[in-house]
Amino acid sequence: LQVDLWQPSSPLHIAEGTVADVRVPQNTSRSLLPYLQQANIQYTILISDLQQAIENQTGGRSHRNRRSLSGYNYEVYHSLEEIEDWMHYLNRTYSDLVHMFSVGKSYEGRPLYVLKLGKRSRPYKKAVWIDCGIHAREWIGPAFCQWFVKEALETYQTDPDMRKMLTQLYFYIMPVFNVDGYHFSWTNDRFWRKTRSKNTRFHCHGVDANRNWKVKWCDEGASFHPCDDTYCGPFPESEPEVKAVAHFLRKHRKQIKAYLSFHAYAQMLLYPYSYKYATIPNFNCVESAAYNAVNALQSAYGVRYRYGPASSTLYVSSGSSMDWAYKNGIPYAFAFELRDTGHFGFLLPETLIKPTCTETMLAVKNITLHLLKKC
Secondary structure, three states: OOOEEEEOOOHHHOOOOOOOEEEOOHHHHHHHHHHHHHOOOOOOOOOOOHHHHHHHHHOOOOOOOOOOOOOOOOOOOOOHHHHHHHHHHHHHHOOOOEEEEEEEEOOOOOEEEEEEEOOOOOOOOEEEEEEEOOOOOOOHHHHHHHHHHHHHHHHOOOOHHHHHHHHHEEEEEEOOOOHHHHHHHHHOOOOOOOOOOEOOOOOOEOOOOOOOOOOOOOOOOOEOOOOOOOEOOOOOOOOHHHHHHHHHHHHOOOOEEEEEEEEEOOOEEEEOOOOOOOOOOOHHHHHHHHHHHHHHHHHHHOOOOEEEEHHHHOOOOOOOHHHHHHHOOOOEEEEEEEOOOOOOOOOOOHHHHHHHHHHHHHHHHHHHHHHHHOO
């Protein structure tokens, strides 16, 4: 039976008494359900017609006025082309606060764009790195990155906290890390996760860009097999996207004090380590930042996020960007797993973009202000 595992990301993490979310083709479900009943495994059908759910999300696109950027709609999902047009527009329109640049090129030759956000108030400023969309199908990530930029630009004049953040810090924001994969999830396979690099021997595409970092590379929670969703790649930083970002972070490691990566889904705020069960040296600072961030997030709609070290809170995984950032001297490294907990999974409806981004914004501001206070 061929199934697409949504949660957890690897079969190794499936254990008795845990919940797994799987996507099955229509013809497979006819044989799978009797099998589950026979094995006495409880199941719930969360989305009975996935095709319909996908079409609800991306259908009827051309009719909406999505081109004019002054009326840019932050409550819908945007294709890579639209996101890049939006970045160019902001770069032209808000030149005092926004500077757009590229850190390199993807496997398929697309530029890897980053927005540098902040007041050019002094030559040296601490910085926060934010990336979204390492995994292609997690569309709520890029939606949040865009939302963050919108909020920063809209509230800079009126919100003293935002003013303080943009005056005292720079934000490096990468709305779509895995550009090839994200594009592919719009054009070919909505549930594509990996990059799009070619593997000659296995005719499988892509590497898990969150298992490709040089930190306990290809150990527990990553796979050596090129066709697996958690394939670690032929060697660390084999993916041009990972290599480019790692190079940028290494170059700016003295300046960057926080690394925030946005994923979906699980409703969690995770910090290192991901690759082992151990306590980080600055645990108290990071733990209190996470605790306060989760409380701030909950204050919006009552959504409670679990928080803690990634290994014990979610599962062990090696070669992740968060562990790498931490190991390379960035003291605050976090990975957000945004909404939901599986009811919609990767197909979070567009009506939930606003509440998800609103609450996440509170958490990010909280972490950033914590950073400025100095633990």
